[in-house]
Amino acid sequence: MLRELEELKTKAVAELNSIDNLGELEKWRVRYLGRKGALTSVLRGLGSLPIEDRRSAGAMANDIKTLLEADLQRKEEVLKEKELVAVLKQARIDVTLPGYPVSLGRLHPTTQTLREICDIFVSMGFQIVEGPEVEWDYYNFEALNIPRDHPARDMWATFWIDTESGERSRLLRTHTSPMQIRLMETTRPPIRALMPGRVYRYEATDATHESMFYQVEGLAVDQGITMSDLKGTLFEFARRLFGEERKARFRCDYFPFVEPGVEMAIDCFMCQGTGCRLCSNTGWIEILGAGMVHPEVLRRVNYDPEVYTGFAFGMGVERIPLLRYGIDDIRLFYGNDLRFLRQF
């Protein structure tokens, strides 16, 4: 009996070693360890053995069973692993094939720039305020210290709704500055506001002129606001928008609704200030106009210029991506050609 068991073990182990797939393995299991398997029958036949043989044969059969089960498990793991490798090998793909097409959305470059500008000023406590695109002459000009028949009006070629000129004449706002008046008329200092929006100019379009574009206006009014605050605010803005290394400067300029009036420029990022075509050989690129709110403008909205001071600034939005990306034609912005828009 013991020899029989020994032979059974040897045979089973030998067979197991030669098995190379899970199907055969299962058959092997049934053959030896199954309910009707060889080892099971041996164990079942133990009862017919004499009592003294029974114990030793039983112990041996159990040892063999444990051994075979362990071998089976090991073999099974090996074969499973092998099989998985084969399956994965089958499932190999060409990873250089293109992925599933996704429709990718994008914001217009003007919107992207507007957001950048607004974010910077909002972080400095400016609040965004908006107003109408069709304006009264009064807000667009008169209240901003630009009376009728003043040559300064030549600075803003205007689309008119009404032909009769007067305070109640309507026009497409030529700048976002009317919002200064609208805001001051309805609130009291302190004011710290940012006013973005579309503006219009009666100008034939070419590579550098558009009849419609965006501006961002800024206004801060309170007691004790000075031009050094304006400088600090705008230089900080320039640093954050154009980079740490950019230098900014103020120069005297004229806008009827500020006094003193300035223009801010940054050093040319193309030539680093040495002079090139982009900066017309000046080394500087104009970015915006600004100044201290004109006493007459304050008086117009019943703010006492002896008590309050303030600063205002206004900038064209498209100019920034135009410079930044080296775009040579402003008409591309509102031509909405996907081949252009997709680049931003």
Add this chain to the structure above:
Amino acid sequence: MKVPLSWLREYVSISLPLKELAGKLTMSGTEVKGIEVTGKAWDKILVGQIIAIEPHPNADRLKLATIDYGTGQSTVVCGDLSIRVDDKVPFARLGAQLIDSHTGELVPLKPAKIRGMVSEGMACSEKELGLSERHERVMTLAPDSPVGVPLADHLGDAVLDLEVTPNRPDCLSVIGVAREIAAHLKQEMKLSDPIYTEEGPAIEKLVSVEISDADLCRRYCASLIEGVKVAPSPPWLQHRLAACGMRPINNIVDVTNYVMLEYGQPLHAFDFRQIGGARIIVRRASAGEKITSLDGVERALNPEMLAIADSKIPVAIAGVMGGADSEVIDTTTSVLLESANFNPVSIRRTSSNLKLRSEASIRFERGISPELTMPALKRATQLILKLAGGKAARGIIDVYPGRIDTEAILFHTSWVKRLLGNDLIREQIVEILTYLGFECQQVNSSEDLRVIVPYWRVDVSRAADLVEELARIIGYDYIPTTMLSSQLPRQQVDHIISFREELRDLLVGCGFQEAINYSMNSRERLAKIIPTENAVRLANPLSPEQEYLRTSLLPGLLALLAANQKHEDAGIRFFEIGKVFFARGDDLPDEREILAGILSGLRVAHSWFGEKGVLDFFDAKGVVAAVLERLGIEPAFEPVSQESLHPGRVARIMVGQSAVGLVGEVHPGVAESFDLLPQPVAIFELEIEKLLDCAKLRRRYRPVSRFPRSVRDMAIVVGVEVPAMRIVEIVRGFSLVHQITLFDLYTGEQVPPGKKSLAFRIAYQSTDHTLTDEEMETVEQEILSRLSKQLGATLRS
């Protein structure tokens, strides 16, 4: 305004390199747009003097001139037979760059043998130096020219091209710019009263001047010179005018222009013989009066316009242009010189009405000082006497009804710190202002100054203006840089601003490209989409394509879709957020903000995954539904008809009782009129403000059930006319129904005619227990019976 440096030097000493000078002017408000340098190429060209002239041994038409150029002498062959010994001439040494008179190009001067004689250099003509077109003569220099000095140092010049802002009419003059420079360099101006002798009879005996409309003419000065000889101006004057961009005409007219450029005061010279009655009357033109202006155009005047008239007819349009009949011409012998001050508004209106802008009108409309008339008139009289001879009548006529007191400003010097943020010491303030021509007087309190504004600074009238004067001279770099430290205002939240950006992000997330279109459109294009009766029309459109403010975003989107279809293979998805405008009588138009989208073409770009069909109504609806879901809005879609859209494929988007927009396909006829490809064009439009009102609803948390879901499918057969949404609504009415999704729609042989089969996947879930099979079956039976009762639905077998 173009200003030659040499002219500026007559009024102020300039010790600064040109580039630094230009920098100072630019930084202080008068931008130097460009600098044109003459004599840049005059290397190796010196002031020479002819010390000997001999005939050329081999040619009658040539001479040999020996020229001393300071450090040496050279003999050159010369073709100008008029040269004389002692003449000072520009002498070019070998290697100098000269302009070839035939090709106009710069060529280096090489040693040459002309008819057997060696020429070691050249005596140059004006053309060879690039000064003028004259090339038949050697240029002669002034007798006092220093021999041996580089010609560039002697004759070279630089012309500054200045951008003068509208507030500074004084800088439209050489003297004005010189004053700016003087203030920067702390120099005194070299100004003196023009002196000349008056040898004629008293002017009052010869001419009279009367101002009838003093509101339009504050001052009128006139001088009279008899016996002048009209001729071309001397070269120096012609050169200066040309450098400033003006065309020389004759010595009289050139002097008026020259003095205008120099002083900033426009002048006019009349041929005195043509002034009827020897009278000048400054009056409004009468209706119907006409005048032919100097440019030869006949112009109709009206009583809004100021005329300079003689006893009968207008002889000039005041401050704008003179009349052709009294023009100074070759035969003129008597000249009446006008130097007057006119009302800026009137001049501006007149010149814009006549569409006639002149150097004079540009200056007058900016408002120059009436004090300027007299010095300019004296200067012009002096120059005419010098250049055209004649005798000046004794005295000057000066009618001055509009005299005003000199402006004085009480200047609290604390305003400097108030506006700029840093203090200036009092001495510095006084010094800067004084060099700018202001007079500073001490007032009792040591803080204050009484500042008298010089007459030419019409732009300065208050403390803030003086602060700007100080800032622009010390330079803005000296102003400190501080961050705002004032109190932060209370924020007033305008939800629409962040809401609009949220919408943008959502649309981008749905795969849409943002577009920005013009607000202006043509009536024709708008009318294809929406009636235009209440569209706002521009009074002065740039073109008919931009005549109206848009009343819909769709025409713009359709046009850009058409433009992009020409080069795009993939499906196109655009959205835009912008305003539409509706007239509201005399008031400002109603401006409404719209979100609109357009989508057309392949649903999924061409790829190896195969075709997925084209974008249509349901793609647009899917986007709208997704966007609204994110905003917490539950919309309903109602079929509706809209003229420009596909009759069977439009839905109004309802939120409660409010119609917030439309989703649909464009009518194929309309699409064709926009030159679009023949395929569905889906659109949607949402009114942002209405949307915001709906989205304001507070969100509330609903607990997530801990109990398992059971999912069952159910195919229902109903009449084809039954909207799918009806079934969904009914099913959703059962509290155990957690979710219902339509996953199949079928019509055809498998269902009876006139019927359709809709297959739904329904998820059931309870918040407080695990559903049993019996419960599920009961609910399903109830659902079916309700569908059957309300819609005649049956279960598909």
